Amino acid sequence: MHVDALILRRSTRVRQANAGATAVTSPTTPSPTSHLGRSADKQPKDAAPSNGGTRKPPNVDPALAEWVDICTGKKAVFEWVSKQKATALKNFVIKDTWVPFTRMHTEVEVLRAVGESYGFVRYLGHMVLPHRGLEQLALFSNAKNCPESWMCEDWLRVYLDGKEPYFNARVHQLIFYSTVGTSLTAIAHDPWAVAQSMKDVVTALYILFTKGWLHRDVALGNVIPLLDWEENTEDKIDSVWRAFDLDPRFEKLRGMFSHQRSVLSDFDQAVKWGVERAHPPSRSGTPAFLSGARSAAWVLRRDRIDTLFDDLESITWAHFYAVLRRIIEALKPTANEDNDNDNDNDNDSDSDSDDEAIDVDDSDEDADGDILEAGFAELEARHFETFNGDDGYTLTAVKEWILKYGSGDKPIGARVLATTWPLWRRMFRAANAARDIADDFAERLSKEGVPTFGQASAELQTALRQACKDVAFVYLEAINDTLANEFAQYDPFNGPSSDSNDSNPFV
Known part of the structure; x- marks a missing residue:
């Protein structure tokens, strides 16, 4: 029409x-x-x-x-x-x-x-x-x-x-x-594309923050990979640099922005972080992809102030799950139905929607066995099963476990994820660092005796802006380090093709 x-x-x-x-x-x-x-x-x-x-x-x-x-x-x-x-x-x-x-x-x-x-x-x-x-x-x-x-x-x-x-x-x-894309699982077989997608969404979330907004629903269905790589002009890369206030740290990251892989969508749940608003003890977003701290607040029915740090952590969980799911589909297609309509946009106190789990095939009583037979380690199978559910307590516990034990140099309980683990451990380290900063700001906000950053002093708001930029750089530098080292062999522009069966561990 x-x-x-x-x-x-x-x-x-x-x-x-x-x-x-x-x-x-x-x-x-x-x-x-x-x-x-x-x-x-x-x-x-x-x-x-x-x-x-x-x-x-x-x-x-x-x-x-x-x-x-x-x-x-x-x-x-x-x-x-x-x-x-x-x-x-x-x-x-x-x-x-x-x-x-x-x-x-x-x-x-x-x-x-x-x-x-x-x-x-x-x-x-x-x-x-x-x-x-x-x-x-x-x-x-x-x-x-x-x-x-x-x-x-x-x-x-x-x-x-x-x-x-x-x-x-x-x-x-x-x-x-006007933007047409595909599902995140469609590119999850390519380590280079996964890391680049994370880079794009980290950047978008930070730019969104500088505009005064928080997304609050970063999920599998809200990260939209483009149909093909989009080459960035120098002017476009400069616009990203300007968004970071021409910070000199961007210079060593500039090469990573030669191409774009994904865009961010769906802003139904977005809120302005610099205004006075209530923070009810309910969740906004898909359970599997909430930050660990948000998941805990949801389970405990405690108030929690929305921050950029939570949105950035959600990027990791969404891509982590996409890779797990893609491997399942590639190695054992019957273990999980291919349905990528996971953008359930669950609402906060403004909504009366029921919680929904990610769509999976629960008809097979031997699904866990199928996953293990497909080559998953036992812990990987448990991670996948947990992220397919919507039990807040279990999701919170598993995320806390992963962040604590998954940030080491050696992959723990990883088999099919072993190749991409350099990316995940860096992301988990970044999430842990961001959480410490978030806790510090929550304490400083409490000392000022105000419930929101919109009511905080100008000094605290300025400090928050700087901290959010610093954390965004922590994530971007972690991604850049992975691309420049362990993932260099998957570079489709300057290295072996990521579509090659010899270079791609997921094919």
Whole structure:
């Protein structure tokens, strides 16, 4: 379908503004609808009449008025950037999601903030789709004040504790990207590509931090490898250097940025780190890829301040799992179904979504045996099994074990991961160093008597910015050391081809 048709099919007459953000109001009038499935002629006396106009349910929180207008089609919202560029595209990506109404603009704000920065998907536009009748759910936003005629017969049986039903208004959002990529497991057979992908995402997360945002959901499905290597121009590399404030440490890393492999996507859960906000004892992100400290806070139901250090650690877990999974698929395809739709975008306190585990084939009772037969060491098999689950306690314990014992010079319990272990041990060391720094800042924040960095002193905020840059360099230097030494033989541009069966241990 043509792009314009896709965007405009929901309204009969559209007034489109010039380039930039565009708010569009559709004059279409919704057809009469009945309340909660009742026929129009049997509505309760206290219901609003069905007169063909836009009708809002009674007792609706005023904060939901805009949401009701979006549901009914009274207000339609979309933005389109660079129409000429879009019409020239052969392919583009549509991200189709239901997001909390309170976070409807979050991802778009992030994409506007990063613009054409290094390591991000390219934003084309977005739209919010109306769903007439959905506005009836707004009744649950103030259920206790609704008349009894609106309650089901078994209300008291369903809500024995007397609490109101929890209502989380959502909108149906489409976001358009011009960046087309593949799954992280598709490149996980190539050590050079894995390390380069980590370099790209570390850089993107740091740039995101400098723009005032934290991602909070770095996961397998949110790291998007490009369809092929993208060669970076000197100007593009210079833009990365400028993002690091022309720090002289970047000079020795410059060669590592000759090519780009991956981009970062999905910013539904992003938050601004420099503003005052609550930090509820709940998680945001996919359980397997949360940092160890975030996992522990989730299990213990403790408050935890979001930091860049946690996002950087999540990069390691996502790529670590991708390599394990790829080897399983290559050596024993039946041990794990190939389904890379792992971007479950689990939500924090703004969401009522149930936790979901990564999709795997649990039908085979001998899966562990299959993994071991495929060549995995026992510990590797246990790691894989743990990361395939969503048990917070087990995930936290395994991550702590790996970070403590996996950062040594010799691989412990590694067989299929032995070749890539130089990368992992460096990443684990970086994560341990970052955690110590994060704990130090948490203590300093506590001494100032404020709960968030948005309320911290200017001195502490400046120190945090410097510490985050230092930690980003720790990760980048670790990756660069691995590429320059143990992984040099896999360099597809200056060494033996990584597609060669002789040079690639995963083929």
